[in-house]
Each structure stands twice: as C-alpha cells, then as structure tokens.
Amino acid sequence: KCTAASSFKTRTPHTFTSAAMGKVHGSLARAGKVRGQCPKVEKQDKKKLPTGRALKRLKYNRRFVNVVVGFGKKRGPNTNS
Numbered sequence: 001k002c003t004a005a006s007s008f009k010t011r012t013p014h015t016f017t018s019a020a021m022g023k024v025h026g027s028l029a030r031a032g033k034v035r036g037q038c039p040k041v042e043k044q045d046k047k048k049l050p051t052g053r054a055l056k057r058l059k060y061n062r063r064f065v066n067v068v069v070g071f072g073k074k075r076g077p078n079t080n081s
Contacts, residue, residue, distance in 0.1 A: 050058060062077070 049055065
C-alpha cells in the first residue's frame with residue numbers, strides 16, 4: 001500500500017537552481033528610482049463627498065442624466081480629457 005507520506009520519503013530531494021525559480025525584472029539596486037526623484041507634492045484639501053442617499057443621487061446624475069452624446073469612443077469616468 002502506497003501512501004503520500006511514504007512515497008514522499010522515498011523520493012530524492014529536488015535541488016532548485018536559479019533557472020527554475022522566478023526572475024526579478026531589473027536589479028533591486030534601482031528599486032524605487034522614479035519615486036525617489038519625483039518632487040514631493042502636498043495633498044490638497046478636497047470637499048467631502050456626500051454619503052448614503054445623496055451619493056446614490058450624485059452617481060445616478062453623473063452616469064445617466066448629464067451624459068454627453070458625441071461621436072467617437074465612449075470615455076470612461078476617470079479620464080481627464
């Protein structure tokens with residue numbers, strides 16, 4: 001009778017080389033390079049979003065009432081153009 005535990009003991013241990021393991025894209029010495037060289041910009045104060053019923057009303061008006069029908073591809077809600 002062969003169980004999983006007994007067959008595991010009889011196997012030879014596998015040796016993993018660097019080719020079998022996952023690779024890191026780029027060297028870790030350059031990690032965070034772009035974020036480190038960007039200037040720090042303080043967060044701006046924003047107006048508080050409504051909650052509950054008022055938020056549902058705001059979403060409904062944005063999605064269905066104030067739609068601009070134009071030619072071309074439909075723009076997503078997070079586009080800046």
